[in-house]
Amino acid sequence: MLTLYNFHASSTSYRTRIVLNYKNIPYEYISVRLDKAEHLGRAYGEINPMRGVPTLDTGDARLYQSSAIIEYLEEVYPDPPMLPNDPLGRAHVRAIAAIVGSDMHPVNNLRIRNMLRDAYKQDADGVNTWIHLWNRQGFEAIEAMLRSDKARKPGFCYGSSATIADAYLVSHVFSAVRFKTDMTPFPLIRTVVENCERIEAFAKAHPSRQPDAAQ
């Protein structure tokens, strides 16, 4: 049995839960309460040296970084696939995922928001200005990629079924909406998210449905 150390509201956790659910992989849920700084304590530091969530414990090894965990799941549990068969398609899907995973999420992460507040004395509006700027740049790029992909069905980032790009996008849009980033300029992204959120594997992964969600 796999064990996932994660937190309900973390978008890197959310994207990983989507992939686990989509592939029908059972796992034990262990909550790492970021809101109580549990990830900064000694105990979690011995589980994950970067102190990030998620960590996937396979029984044989602890795996770090959601992007590496998701590639591992795709390799070991290939059915149903969440990457296309052809290398160019895979590169396209991974690029959308990486815009979220490298250009959007890390710069708006909890540790960065805390730093803006503590070191640069930014109030909530100041922090939100920062968040919206990087979200907007990333969403504009993804919207353009969706627009120029003529072979795509409207409910998905690529092709006609869910890929890891949808897992990244759905979980990041959840976070962006929470911080009130205006999604109006991104109709193609909104259609993808609305469609994918109706898929049971995505819905079951939603933060509000996790055992450590605020009651």
Next chain:
Amino acid sequence: MLTLYNFHASSTSYRTRIVLNYKNIPYEYISVRLDKAEHLGRAYGEINPMRGVPTLDTGDARLYQSSAIIEYLEEVYPDPPMLPNDPLGRAHVRAIAAIVGSDMHPVNNLRIRNMLRDAYKQDADGVNTWIHLWNRQGFEAIEAMLRSDKARKPGFCYGSSATIADAYLVSHVFSAVRFKTDMTPFPLIRTVVENCERIEAFAKAHPSRQPDAAQ
């Protein structure tokens, strides 16, 4: 013939050049001068919607995001490999790469440094404080992963030959040293970097040896 849109001093470009060289893949070098903001112009925006470097043009498609490009190169040019054969080993190597590619590089990127300077009025010392903080957290995690991996040879991040983790680490340490992050606390990382920099594929990818390097 592949075409790589890139910039000599960009660490995401540098890591991609290392992989291209290591796999003996010829490519045309097209310079996108980040120091002259060429990536923000209309022409490059039509090549890459996120306006990042590198972009790899395969002739059939333009590929974005170095992590996606590197996975593409590994799939299409598997020999010599830069990922282990087994899924757990691959996940470990990808995790080291992702600590650099998601937790370290993006938060110290040019657009972020410009924002700290312009919006938060940080001088060079202020910007460097920010850079060193995230570099230190990431290097500490990677140093711990290298230390606990008893099967590793000292000259590499994993096993006894170069992987994508080495490509990410060498290129990021170049950037960290340029910003004067203190590498003294990370002897295992320094040994990996010193060893890999002597490999011709890595040496040829060094920023100082590119056609757009400052003369």
